[in-house]
Amino acid sequence: MLNIVVCVKAVPDPKEACNIKIDPATKTLLRCDVPMVVNALDKNAIEVALQLKEKTEVRITVLSMGPPEAGNIVKECLALGADRGILLSDPAFGGADTFATAFTLARGIEKTGACDVILCGMASSDGSTEWVGPQVATFLKLPVVTMVKEIVASDGPWWKIKASIDGGYRLMQVKLPAVFTVTRDVNKPRTLSFSGIIKARKKEIEHWGIDDLGVSSESVGLKGSPTIVSRLNTTESKREVEFIKGTREEKAEFLVHKLIGTGLL
């Protein structure tokens, strides 16, 4: 049996994330109650696990770190077909940068027991950092392949993987256990089914705090984070917009004239 852990992150809904703004006066974040959803690429990671489960015996554990509200997204992953859902949640975990997050997730993965494959989305939509996968691998002393676009062979202990590089791909051979971060090219994630939601109702999420992981408070959250935000600044635009008005035809006509005027057409 293949034990797979999928790391997922609750992120502000990207469709509404532009409503999160910096308050120019206080330099703090105005969140405006943007709902949290599963990070898009993490759904591709879950889909990799679900497709393997259709072919072979697989146990899928979904692991997330976040505030108690992130339990909802773990629950959603259970409804998609994961077998076990774990939320690492503790006030001590708050304020973690990617280093402390990866450390905490790695300790969580160790606690889940023997594990063959760890899957993550390549990046998070909110931070756009891509560090958690490779750093989880480092803490677990495992090999990692980032930006996986295709799993060519997944039978046996050596997996064959196509991973994106600038303007192409590299074909890799990797020995399990290993960590993979996936791009959206790897598959098309399924959507929630009604029967999945019904089945997931019976499944309980496990909540693990700092004592469950047996780590010191110095190594997690804000205290365990090498980086801190030192400043939050608003940016000022150097441009002043001229709105082009009129009917659709007129607007198109005026815009073409403006562009001719700048010598760009």
Added chain:
Amino acid sequence: MVEQENKIGPVWVIAEQIDCRLLSVSTQLIGQARKLADQLNTSAETILLGDDIEKQTQQLIAAGADRVYLGNAPELAFYHPETYTEIIVNLTGEYRPEIILIGSTAMGRELAPLVAARLKTGLTAHCIDLVLDEDRNLEQRIPAYGGLLSIICPQRRPQMATVAGGVFAAPEPDEARSGDIIEVRVPDTVSDRIKTLEVVRDEPQGVSLESADIVVAGGAGAGDLDGWKKIIDLANTLKGALGSTRPAVDEGWTELSTMIGQSGKMVNPQLYIGVGLSGEQQHLVGVVEARVMVAINNDGRSPVFDQVDFGIVDDCREFVPVLIQKIKAYQEKKVTC
């Protein structure tokens, strides 16, 4: 002796080559490392790993490096995560750099977090500026929430950051500069649990985004693939390059290679037209010093209009075909004149 102990460590750049060709982001970063090193009164140094790459060392020195750590061996020809990490971690232990900068390339995005985790230090992704703050910490600036976040790594060293190509200008090469070269040995302890069997690169197609004079970028406002095709048409009509935002890539309308912004490509066009996008900082920081910027968006209150020269409030799906018509009419007229 005391003076030596207090001396601030060097500023490092992890350089990168593809088929023995040095990437432009590497020399751009050496230019910035040179500035930071001068302010810190230390040296700018670079690591270059590959095979048959002795000639490239002079390029790195001409760009401003005082020293090149050169790993030149067949097994280093292509990036290998564990071998490269091992070499850099070992060199870091020996030479104690203050700062390490890496390009936000496919290699850099994997290698940087591996090195940072091994060194138990911080790493900031895809910075758009790097300056020293009043405590001489590296202030690593990234766009977020319509503003700029400054990240510092106050307690641990080295301070690490990735930066996309095009964020910093390439320094004027100074062929008269000299520097020393330290040869790096390939470690013999690296495991073989991960192997690169093949590297395939596509032939580049059309106008490259980074060098295009006209860029038409589309966002989620395209609505669907049909709407997206109209944006492609506009780019083609203008003989420009097509760009995109992350939501458009996430929708599957376009390839990741068209994404402009902090974690994508940096463009430097004469004319930028943003279609159906809201002007997120993560996207617009990728548009460096465009001469003229235009936005088309159906919401007049969209923040994108604060950042452009000309604004059109309209449904891009309806407006773009009309605009294409008008442009074509002008182009035909121009030919016949």
